[in-house]
Amino acid sequence: MIGLDADRLKSLTLCISAAGLIAGLALHFAGHPGVADRVWFVGVVPALLMLIVDIVRSIGRGEIGLDVVAALSMTAALIFDETLAAAVVAVMYSGGTFLESYAEGRASREMQALLSHVPRTAIRHRNGGLEEVPLEEIAPGDRLLIRQGDVVPVDGTIASEAAFLDTAALTGESLPARLSSGDQVMSGSTNAGEAFDLTATRVAAESTYAGIVRLVEEAQRSKAPMSRLADRWSLGFLLVTLAIATGAWWFTGDPVRAVAVLVVATPCPLILAVPVALVAGMSRAAHFGVLVKGAKPLETMAGVRTLILDKTGTLTDGRPQIVSVATYGGMSGEEILLFAAALDQASKHPVAQALVAAAQADGAVLPLPAEVEEIPGEGLVGRVDGHRVVVGGYAFVSRQAGHPAGRHSDLDAGSVLVAVAIDGTMAGHLVMSDPLRAGAVEMIERLRHNGIARILLATGDRKEVADRVTRGLGLDAVHAGLSPNGKVSLVDGERKHGLVMMVGDGVNDAPALAAADVGVAMGARGAAASAEAADAILLVDEIGHLGAGIEIARGARRIAMQSVTAGIGLSVLGMIAAALGFLTPVQGAVLQEVIDVAVILNALRALRIRPASTSEREAREDRSAAERCAGHS
Missing domain, CATH: 3.40.50.1000 (HAD superfamily/HAD-like)
Known part of the structure; x- marks a missing residue:
């Protein structure tokens, strides 16, 4: 079996164990019990060998897991000629490890989707034409063409009038979003509309997508701390199991009862339910825009x-936004913003860039400024469409326009006032603030x-x-x-x-x-x-996703603890029943593995956790849709 990866090895072991169990049953009912016992024995050996290897590796790491009980139960069943019980345990054990692989694969499906969408090249504007280049060659400021269906390769801003983007792989949002010129775009989004231009703001290695991929890989390598806690419980559980099995044998003189106790105690997939629940919680949190590293x-x-x-x-x-516009003459607020933003195209100041973005978001076509002079800490002076325009602090603009500065004591703390003068006359001002x-x-x-x-x-x-x-x-x-x-x-x-x-x-x-x-x-x-x-990343700039992440974390932990408590509790009750003679080894094997499969399926419920905040939002959207329909009718 050398050269097989872990998943294929688990699948092969399950197939051998299941084939041995089925073939043995067929031979047994056909009147060949001796041959059936040998077939069951052969079917058990691969699962037992794989289990022993896992136990040796765990001991080498200083860990004693509950898989020791599974190994003891199979070994004891073979020694005392309970080969059918051993075969049932082997099938359930190998089936449990296979179910673990399936569960972890399903839980990480949304994370793996990130890796599968990694783009390798991009289309870049260069010298009036287009060229396809590796991602490593893209630099901030490059203008890229994002075709329909393309995955955005690097973080950037919309350079076209608008774009229609599907961010489901990153945020779990089911509907594509319409973004306007100047809006931020995360790498990893998919273009769901017409082709658009993107101005790169980061190199590929520093973009959101590359960082998310690295975090995903780190998260997938993490080990659940609760599984280590359960490993610490395993020594006590092992001692309890051996005490009950020994007591049953001692007081009844029947070694088969001890075998039945060991078989019932087999907790093969039980301990796997804990990491399954937490990994499923990580996947669910990522679906709602919260990437947890482990x-x-x-x-x-x-x-x-x-x-x-x-x-x-x-x-x-984190970005200044216009909260109000005041006009002093006959100009409209849109005209004042147009002149201010046109001149501010020549400045790198955050407030200036915010004004430019606001004007472009309103669909304004900004003329190029000329004869621009920037006075650090004060403002700008220049010409726009033949008009002399001054933009900056109120005192600076007032001096340039030859008017008394006046005072604005009603300006809120943290707000910024941007005054605008056109052709020597104070035209108005814009108030900007960083809102919640x-x-x-x-x-x-x-x-x-x-x-x-x-x-x-x-x-x-x-x-x-x-x-x-x-x-x-x-x-x-x-x-x-x-x-x-x-x-x-x-x-x-x-x-x-x-x-x-x-x-x-x-x-x-x-x-x-x-x-x-x-x-x-x-x-x-x-x-x-x-x-x-x-330790965790909000994939979108919406603080509301944090509440969903916490709700999912609490739900996943609650489900994990349910799996541990129910599994171990039912196992102890089953051991007592076996010690009293109410369960044969075969019946005990079937009962225990039914319990184990049930708790793993319970752990998978973490994939369906729905934060209350999401349900409330969807309910509001449904009500709004219903009201719109009623209005149209």
Whole structure:
């Protein structure tokens, strides 16, 4: 069997065991019991040998698993000529290991889909034409053509008017999304509409998709901590099994009763139900946009009591947005934005770029500016369509226009006022702010409902800005002006209340993410350092997905514990029944393996966990659709 991979070996062992059991039964009922015993014996040997190899490897790692009981039961059954019972145990054991492989394969199917969609080349605009190049040659700023059906190869922004993207492989969203010019696109999305142009913002190796693939590979190599906990239980369970089997033999003088006890105690797939439940939970969380790096973070996430949120880019969107436009003359707000954005095309300032993106999102065609002069920290002066335009702070623009600066004391903390003057006249101003992410309020309420006792904000921003952003959220505390070390100290101090989760997106959050019991990074636009330090990644910039991830983690842990408790409890009851003579070895083998298969199937329920938040959202969408239909009728 050398050269066979593990899955094929398990399949082959199951086939041999099952064929031996069926052939032996046929021979037995045909009147050849002696030949049947030999066939059953031959069918058991491969499964027993594979089991012994696994046990030796476990002992070499310093682990004693419950598979020892399975080996003892098969060996004892063969010694005492209970070959049919041994054959049943062999089939159920090999069937259990095969079921484990199937379960893990199904649980990781959505993650494997990420790997299967990895693009190798991209179509790049170059010198008025198109060329196909390897991903390694793509650099930030390159303009790429994404054809219909293509997988987006690198992170970037929409350079065409619009695009229609399917993000199901990344986020689980069933419907494609329409994105506009300037919108961010994650690598790994599929173009579900017409061809569009994409401006690369990261090289392939640093893009979201490549990072997700690396995290998937790391997650698949992880071992569930609860399986190690069950391994620690295994020594006690083994001693109990041997005590009951020895007692049955001692008091009755019948070794067959001891064999029956050992057979009933065979917990071959039982211990596999725990990692199956947690791996299934990881897969389910990924389906809802939360990529957990391993089973240990998933289990820890289920017990979190304190949540610490970063502000910029986490609780807020992280990009300035226009919240109001004021006009002083006859121009409309759209015209003021057009002139301001056209001039701001010449600046790399985040506020300037936000204005450009806002204008383009409204469908504006921006003329090219000329004679542009940028005064650092003040603003820009230039010409747009023959008009002299000044854009910048209110005081700077007022001076350029020859008007008194005035005051705007009603401006909220953390907001930015961008004034605009055209041809020497103050035309108006735009107020920009970094708003809360959509769904933040609902997420806070849902997390509290699900058992998060403390929710705090940790930010390096000013106190007045933090207070304004969090007004009405009902947080337990707001910590502002924190350095990276200050965030770490906050995480350490909150441990007295229970397990701590930290959510952030910037490089300055990475130390706190690493220090927390569970660190969660905003993956779509977050810094690479935060993603590396975190235990879990939100694949989309929607904080509401965090609540779904926690619900799934708790559900998976609950299902895993159900499997352990029910499986071991029923096994002990079965052993007692066998010791009292109510079960023969064959009956005990069938009963125990039915229990084992049942608990693994129970573990697979983690693949169907549906967060309450998702159900509520779908219900709202159904109601809205019904109302629209009623309105049309």
